[in-house]
Amino acid sequence: MKSYPRFIDPDKCTGCGQCAQVCPVTAINEFDCGLNLRAATYIQYAQAVPLAYGIDRDSCIGCGLCEKVCLAEAVSYDQRPSKAKIDVGAVVLSPGSDAFNPAKFDNYSYLKYPNVLTSLEMERILSASGPYQGHLMRPFDREEPKKIAWLQCIGSRDMNKCDHSYCSSVCCMYSIKEAVIAKEHSNVDLNCSIFYMDMRTFGKDFEKYYERAKDEGINFIRSRVHSIDEIGDTGDLSLKYVTAGGEIIDETFDMVVLSVGLEPKESAVELANNLGIELNHNNFIKTTDRDPVNTSKEGVFVCGAFQGPKDIPQSVVEASAAAAAAGEILATVRNTDTKDVELVPELNILGEPPRIGVFVCKCGTNIAGVVDVPDVTAYAATLPYVVYTTDNLYTCSQDTQEVIAKTIREENLNRIVVASCSPKTHEPMFQDTLTSCGLNKYLFEMANIRNQCSWVHANNPPLATDKSKDLVRMAVAKVGLKEPLNEISLNVKQSAMVIGGGIAGMTSALGLARQGFKTHLIEKSPQLGGQANNLFKTAKGELVQDLLADMIENVKKEENIELHLDTEVTGVEGFVGNFTSKLLTGGEESEIEHGVATVAIGGFEYQPTEYQYGNDPRIVTSLELDKKLIADDPIFKEIQTAVFIQCVGSREPDRPYCSRICCSHSVEAALEIKEKNPDANVFILNRDIRTYGEREEMYKRAREAGVLFIRYTVDQKPEVVIEDGKVIVKTFDEILGRPLEIETDLLSLATAVLPNNDVELAQFFKVAMNEDGFFVEKHAKLGPSEFATDGVFLCGLAHFPKSIDESIAQGQAAASRAVTLLAQGTVKTSGEVASINPMLCSSCGICVAVCPYSAPNFLEEGRFAGKSEINPVMCKGCGICVSSCRSGAISLKGFDNEQILAMISAA
Amino acid sequence: MSEWEPKILAFLCNWCSYGAADLAGVSRMQYPPNLRVIRIPCSGRMSPKFVLSAFMNGADGVWVSG
Numbered sequence: 001m002k003s004y005p006r007f008i009d010p011d012k013c014t015g016c017g018q019c020a021q022v023c024p025v026t027a028i029n030e031f032d033c034g035l036n037l038r039a040a041t042y043i044q045y046a047q048a049v050p051l052a053y054g055i056d057r058d059s060c061i062g063c064g065l066c067e068k069v070c071l072a073e074a075v076s077y078d079q080r081p082s083k084a085k086i087d088v089g090a091v092v093l094s095p096g097s098d099a100f101n102p103a104k105f106d107n108y109s110y111l112k113y114p115n116v117l118t119s120l121e122m123e124r125i126l127s128a129s130g131p132y133q134g135h136l137m138r139p140f141d142r143e144e145p146k147k148i149a150w151l152q153c154i155g156s157r158d159m160n161k162c163d164h165s166y167c168s169s170v171c172c173m174y175s176i177k178e179a180v181i182a183k184e185h186s187n188v189d190l191n192c193s194i195f196y197m198d199m200r201t202f203g204k205d206f207e208k209y210y211e212r213a214k215d216e217g218i219n220f221i222r223s224r225v226h227s228i229d230e231i232g233d234t235g236d237l238s239l240k241y242v243t244a245g246g247e248i249i250d251e252t253f254d255m256v257v258l259s260v261g262l263e264p265k266e267s268a269v270e271l272a273n274n275l276g277i278e279l280n281h282n283n284f285i286k287t288t289d290r291d292p293v294n295t296s297k298e299g300v301f302v303c304g305a306f307q308g309p310k311d312i313p314q315s316v317v318e319a320s321a322a323a324a325a326a327g328e329i330l331a332t333v334r335n336t337d338t339k340d341v342e343l344v345p346e347l348n349i350l351g352e353p354p355r356i357g358v359f360v361c362k363c364g365t366n367i368a369g370v371v372d373v374p375d376v377t378a379y380a381a382t383l384p385y386v387v388y389t390t391d392n393l394y395t396c397s398q399d400t401q402e403v404i405a406k407t408i409r410e411e412n413l414n415r416i417v418v419a420s421c422s423p424k425t426h427e428p429m430f431q432d433t434l435t436s437c438g439l440n441k442y443l444f445e446m447a448n449i450r451n452q453c454s455w456v457h458a459n460n461p462p463l464a465t466d467k468s469k470d471l472v473r474m475a476v477a478k479v480g481l482k483e484p485l486n487e488i489s490l491n492v493k494q495s496a497m498v499i500g501g502g503i504a505g506m507t508s509a510l511g512l513a514r515q516g517f518k519t520h521l522i523e524k525s526p527q528l529g530g531q532a533n534n535l536f537k538t539a540k541g542e543l544v545q546d547l548l549a550d551m552i553e554n555v556k557k558e559e560n561i562e563l564h565l566d567t568e569v570t571g572v573e574g575f576v577g578n579f580t581s582k583l584l585t586g587g588e589e590s591e592i593e594h595g596v597a598t599v600a601i602g603g604f605e606y607q608p609t610e611y612q613y614g615n616d617p618r619i620v621t622s623l624e625l626d627k628k629l630i631a632d633d634p635i636f637k638e639i640q641t642a643v644f645i646q647c648v649g650s651r652e653p654d655r656p657y658c659s660r661i662c663c664s665h666s667v668e669a670a671l672e673i674k675e676k677n678p679d680a681n682v683f684i685l686n687r688d689i690r691t692y693g694e695r696e697e698m699y700k701r702a703r704e705a706g707v708l709f710i711r712y713t714v715d716q717k718p719e720v721v722i723e724d725g726k727v728i729v730k731t732f733d734e735i736l737g738r739p740l741e742i743e744t745d746l747l748s749l750a751t752a753v754l755p756n757n758d759v760e761l762a763q764f765f766k767v768a769m770n771e772d773g774f775f776v777e778k779h780a781k782l783g784p785s786e787f788a789t790d791g792v793f794l795c796g797l798a799h800f801p802k803s804i805d806e807s808i809a810q811g812q813a814a815a816s817r818a819v820t821l822l823a824q825g826t827v828k829t830s831g832e833v834a835s836i837n838p839m840l841c842s843s844c845g846i847c848v849a850v851c852p853y854s855a856p857n858f859l860e861e862g863r864f865a866g867k868s869e870i871n872p873v874m875c876k877g878c879g880i881c882v883s884s885c886r887s888g889a890i891s892l893k894g895f896d897n898e899q900i901l902a903m904i905s906a907a
Numbered sequence: 908m909s910e911w912e913p914k915i916l917a918f919l920c921n922w923c924s925y926g927a928a929d930l931a932g933v934s935r936m937q938y939p940p941n942l943r944v945i946r947i948p949c950s951g952r953m954s955p956k957f958v959l960s961a962f963m964n965g966a967d968g969v970w971v972s973g
Contacts, residue, residue, distance in 0.1 A: 017935070046933040129934060422929045423946070424921070451932030452944055463940040470943055832948070850951075879952030895948050900957060905964045907916055907943040 001086065005079030006054035008041070008066075012074035014394060015043070015051030016366040019066035019075065027059035029131070033121040035139060036131035041066045046129055051425065071364035072394060089333065090299050090326035093277075093285065094319065095268035097305035100155030100163070100260040107161075108154060108258055109228045114140040115235050115255045116228060119150070119174060122257045126181050136185040138255045140235035145254035146188050149239055150175040151225050152196040156261035156309075157696055166282055167696040168261030169309045172200040175259045176213045183216060193219040193253075195241065198688035202660045203311060204780065204800040205770075207651060228256055244734050262309045275300060282694065284308050289538035289805035290547050293322040293812070301325045308693050313784045314806065320785055320813035327819055328514040334823060346484070347438040349414040354385040354480045357413040358472060359404060361395035361420030363450050370454035372465045376419065379469045383476045388413060395420045396429065404430075405437040414439065415479045419447035419472050440484030442831050442894055447471040470907060477906035481899045485831025488872055492577035492827055493595035496818055497522065499569055499761070502530025503548070503804060504796025504811040505600030506555050511815025512598075513560035517822050520592050521555065522564045522583065528552045530602045531797065536626040537672070538804045539664050539695050545630060547804070572597070572764035575854075575874050576791030577827050581764075596791045596818040597765065599775060600811065603797035606649040606752040612720040618727050619720070619747045621648075622665055629672055636676040639745035643729045644670060645718055646686040649752035652714075657772050660801040662750035663690040667702045669748065674705045682707045683742055685718050685731055710740070720747065753801035765792045766854035774800050785813040789854050790827075790874055793818050832894035833875040834882055838864035840889035847881035847890060856881060913967035917942050918957060920950045920973030942970070949973065 008019070023039035031044045040060040043053050055066070055075070067075040099120050102108040110116050115138045117125070128134035138145050152175060156168040179192040199220060201210040214220065223241040231238050237256050242248050264283040272279055278286040278296035285295050285302040293301045303318035304310070310318075358380040362368035373391050381389045388411045392400050395418055407413065416439070418430050423446040431441035449468040457464040494517055498509040501523030509521040527533070529552060535544040555561055564585060571582035579597055583590045605623050613619050620628070628635065644666040650659040663686065670682045684702075686709060691699040703709070710733050712718055718731035729742045755773040762769050767787045768776040775798050778786045786793045795810040796802070802810065821827065836847070836856070843866050847856040855874035859865050870881070870890070882890045882897075891897070919925040925946050931938070947953065950973025961969045 015933070017933070046930045051933065129930065422925075422932075424926055424929060448929070448944070451929040452942075453940070455932035455935055456938055457940045458935070459937065460940055467940045467943070474943065474945070878949035879947065880949065883952055883954040892948070892952065895952060897954070897956065900945060900947070901960050903945050904916065904957060904960045904966075907914075907945070907961075907964065907966065 001084045003082045003084065005081060006052075007057065007075065007077055007079050008053050008055060008070075009074045009076065010050050010052035012072045013050075013052035014072050014074075014363060014366075014396065015053070016072075016364055017043075017053065018069045018071075018364060018366065019053055022065045022069050024063060024065065025059050025061055027056060032124045032131045033118070035121060035124055072397075089330045090301065091275075092322045092326055093268070093272070093295070093300065093302045093306055094304045094322070095265055095271065095306050097262040097309070098265045100168075100263050102154055102258050102260055105161050105163070107227065109230075110258060113228065113230045113235075113237060113256075114138075115237055117255065117257050119171065119178065119257055119259045122178050122182075123174075126178060126185060134185060136182055136190075138235065143235075143254070144187060145190070147191040147253045148179070148182060148193070148255045148257060149225075149237075149251075149253040150179060150192070150194045150257045150259055152194065152259045153224070154258040154260045155263065157197065164261060164263060164282065165697055165700060166309060166694045167200065167692050169200070169692045170311045171259040171261055172196065173203065173206055173209070173311065175257070176201070176210055176218070178257065179218045180209075180213055180216060183218070191219070192217075193221055195221050195223055195225050195239075197222065197224060198690060200688065200690045200692050202658045202690045202692055203313065204774070205657070207658045208656055211656065245737065262305050264306060268306050280694075284694070289540045289542050289803070290808070292805040292809045293318055293325050299329060310693065312781045314809075316782055317784050317806070317810050317813045320816040321809040324511045324515070324812040324816035324819070327816065328511065331515045334516075344436060344438045346440055347414075349440075349443070349484065352414055354415045355388075355411070355413050356383075356386045356415040356417060356476055356479060357388040357407060357411060358383075358386055358417045358419065358476065359395050359400075360389070360391045360472070361418065361450070362391060362393050363395075363420060363454075364393065367420070367450050367454045370458050370461050370464050371449060371468045372461070375465055376449070376468045376472060380417075380419075380472050380476065383473060385415070385480050386476060387411060396426055401429075401433045404433050408434070408437045408439055414443060415482060416444050417447060417472065417475045417479050418444075419449045419468065419475065421450040422446070422448050422452075442485040443479070443482050445475040445479040445482065447475040474903040474906045477902040478899045481896075481902055482894070485893050487828050487831050489826045489828040490577050490873055492821055492825055493579070493593055494518065494822060494825075495592075495594045496520070496596045496598065496822065497579070497581055497592060497594040498598040498600060500530065500600035500602050500796065500798070501525075501528040501563075501565070502600060502602045502796055502807070503532045503551070504602070504798075504807040504814075505530070505598070506551050507808045507811025508598045508600055508793070508795055508814045508818075509561050510551075510554060510558060511812050512818060512822075513558045515815070515819050515823075516560070517819070518560050518562070520562050520564060520594060522567050522569060524566070524568055526566050528555065528563075528565070531604065531623070532804065534623040534626055535804070536629040537668060539668060539698060540805075544804060569761065569764065575871055576789075576821065577873065579791070596793065596821055598793040598795060598814045598818060599761065599765070599767070599787075599798055600794075600796045600814070601756045601758055601761065601798045603753050603755045603801065606754050608648050608749050608751055610648065611645060611718070611747070611749055612722055612727070613749060616722050616727055618745060619749070621749050621751045622662060622669070623751075625669055625746075625748045629669065635746070636673060639673070639677065639680055641681045641742065641744045642670070642673050642683070642746040642748065643742055643744040644682075644684040644748045644750060645729070646684065646689075646750045648749040651687065655752055655772065658690065659750075659753040660690070661753065661803050664695045664698065664803065666748065666750045667691055667695075667698050667707070670707045671698065671702050671705060673746075674702075674707060678705075683729075683744075684709050685712050685729070686710070687712065687714065711735075753797060755798060765789055767792060774798065785810055786817045788852055791821060827873055829872045829875070830877055832877040832892070833872045834870050834877065834879065834890050834892045835872070836868055836870055837889045837891070838867040838869070840887050841867040842887045842889070843867055844886060846884045846886065850880050850884050852878075852880070912939075913941055914943065914965065915941050915968040915970055916961045916966040917944045917970040917972065918947050918950070918953055919944055921946055921948050922973075924972035947973075
């Protein structure tokens with residue numbers, strides 16, 4: 001490993017930014033895509049973690065000012081690159097991707113006209129922390145644009161000038177988002193137009209967003225813009241394009257956004273080559289649908305956009321999947337390199353009057369340069385129960401921690417206030433100091449006099465000093481009322497239950513079992529495999545039946561998996577770490593105990609009522625077609641014409657989502673038919689072809705093979721009639737501008753994927769379903785494979801329609817997330833949780849209804865049966881129940897009414 | 908000209924608005940020093956009691972953000 005020097009020691013740097021303020025150099029701010037300037041001493045962005053500055057030595061003039069002003073002595077100009085060697089058992093590659101650079105091609109006029117931007121530049125312009133503080137302006141004259149055009153597929157789905165043949169997967173959605181946000185930020189009735197080929201909003205809830213954008217007046221124009229010209233010296237841009245009807249239009253826009261795609265980073269390609277890892281022809285890592293995160297080298301895994309173009313949720317799924325894959329080979333050495341922290345026995349301070357110590361930080365000159373720190377410190381000494389005050393140059397430095405610990409012991413302090421920066425960054429560190437000398441870590445409070453005072457009131461020192469005094473007074477008032485809190489820890493049962501024996505469920509069970517945990521795999525039907533039993537090939541051409549047979553064999557021979565076929569879950573009790581579930585197997589009841597659960601109950605195919613389905617054996621659904629392909633039905637040798645109709649039951653008013661996989665499926669099946677009989681006429685009637693990512697190349701191959709793609713609109717759907725024993729499909733071709741009639745030997749309906757709407761199971765685990773019947777994950781982007789309810793995980797079609805490789809990745813991801821709990825052995829609660837006084841509880845059930853984490857429950861037995869109780873293990877301490885409780889029975893430790901009211905009256 | 912300045916009590920959610928107030932500092936955005944921030948674990952913690960108490964204790968405005 002080689003680490004490049006940053007010339008400022010991140011361990012010493014306090015993130016104060018003094019160095020950047022004195023730096024005389026102005027350099028281009030790459031993070032703001034060159035729309036802004038920065039100093040040579042800089043942080044990339046305000047949210048950076050760690051918040052530590054670095055020096056860009058390419059633009060640094062070596063004046064030495066930053067070293068002079070850095071009171072933390074973090075600057076060192078003579079740092080050299082360092083090399084290190086670490087022993088690891090597995091490697092995960094997640095280098096990400098680059099945005100396509102449109103400057104390479106003159107037709108985009110990107111370098112020529114200042115108001116032609118990339119979508120990444122548009123992101124920065126729209127960002128509150130961006131170059132224009134979120135005000136919508138165009139770079140040329142800082143005027144507010146009234147009309148903006150987005151051009152899709154820049155660098156994607158285009159081989160014209162040696163750019164990329166694949167679809168970048170993310171651009172349609174981000175362009176809609178940018179247009180919606182631009183409209184929100186604009187002071188005028190902003191006119192937004194998105195020029196596209198196919199609108200690919202195939203993700204969960206994406207189609208709804210697309211519909212919403214249409215309702216908000218965003219124009220979607222299906223056309224590839226031919227040329228961009230600037231009009232005189234106005235900065236305005238004229239776009240020439242042809243409509244679907246063949247009309248040539250010349251339209252003027254104030255700004256044009258190029259929706260650039262993703263491409264592998266050159267440095268990542270070099271890394272892969274150095275490691276001897278195979279890449280595909282697009283320079284993404286070569287993977288299979290069977291093992292989506294495995295590279296060609298054993299022990300090396302990949303996730304994110306270096307595996308193929310993808311969005312955040314899928315990247316997060318793969319990241320967890322790669323962790324599971326690495327975890328499988330490392331399971332036997334788990335915790336062999338960890339060290340235990342020595343615990344200091346806790347002091348009992350109950351019954352003692354508060355003895356508060358206040359430490360006021362100067363933060364170099366960051367606070368002291370604005371706020372009169374000695375004055376604040378002296379003021380703190382006058383507050384009730386304050387027995388010790390001091391100020392520090394840097395309260396967060398290591399030597400100050402020793403001083404604080406020593407002071408706590410010598411002065412017998414039992415409550416601590418630090419007036420410095422933000423508790424969000426520094427509270428855990430100070431709490432460690434308290435713990436190290438036996439003081440309960442919750443006897444602590446911070447007053448944020450830097451981020452929320454000296455930094456934002458730099459021009460008003462007297463008032464900033466007054467405000468600091470107020471903030472210290474509020475913190476002191478609160479800390480006096482704080483009590484030592486316990487963090488309960490509970491054992492996690494070292495076993496798992498996976499519900500659903502399809503691809504996702506089996507993968508998840510294998511992942512758990514191979515990482516050493518006993519796993520119960522529950523399948524309702526007598527056989528494993530779920531929908532995969534009906535599928536022919538994956539998008540990469542792998543035979544699903546082979547893959548499935550191998551997977552089933554692996555499940556059956558895996559010692560840690562206990563298979564329960566023909567079994568239903570009839571009841572679940574308990575919570576994270578301690579579940580007991582009732583199973584019903586062929587009329588026989590049994591009970592299992594498990595620490596975690598994964599829901600992988602899958603989905604099924606919509607049975608159409610439209611397009612004459614059921615009235616003729618030549619009219620089939622996608623899965624019925626696959627069954628014929630698996631059986632190598634001789635019919636394929638005979639058929640002269642085959643027609644596919646897309647979006648059957650999807651993207652309709654009563655089922656508004658896109659089923660994601662049907663376009664790729666039909667294109668793949670069409671290719672298969674063409675291969676068996678190259679002379680066959682194959683038509684795919686579609687609304688948009690959504691072969692996202694590298695699946696786009698399959699679409700290209702299908703066009704090359706002569707498959708005809710004919711578009712229809714939702715207001716003018718195809719019609720199917722059966723006349724004289726013939727199946728005839730009637731549709732309107734908008735390019736030819738006339739109706740078509742196709743007599744076909746085979747009509748395949750690309751039917752929607754429906755969820756197994758298991759309301760009972762949702763209630764067992766107290767997890768939510770959306771209006772389409774799919775389970776709602778913890779977080780759409782960052783928590784796609786788990787529920788908000790702790791200890792319950794999610795994968796496969798039950799989450800949303802997805803392909804085999806995506807189901808496998810999410811099965812691995814759910815296993816990975818579950819192992820993070822199982823491997824710890826215990827769950828530790830926060831001390832800051834809600835609790836109910838049963839004497840005051842009126843059993844109204846509001847808390848049970850409002851809690852997003854299912855923490856409150858009614859007691860079923862004992863003296864307080866019928867009253868509500870909060871499970872501290874599941875409580876996240878949000879306090880919704882506290883504010884909702886009409887009886888005033890609930891209190892939230894650490895943020896209790898008295899504590900907050902004390903702050904209010906001290907403010 | 909009156910020199911009166913309002914005192915505004917802000918109840919900020921720990922996860923979003925409080926973090927945003929920190930970021931405003933990192934970005935050195937400047938705003939008038941009339942705010943006094945109380946960090947709460949979630950805007951769901953907000954209670955009408957706090958608003959009434961703030962006004963009873965002399966606040967001129969209450970801002971809840973989350």
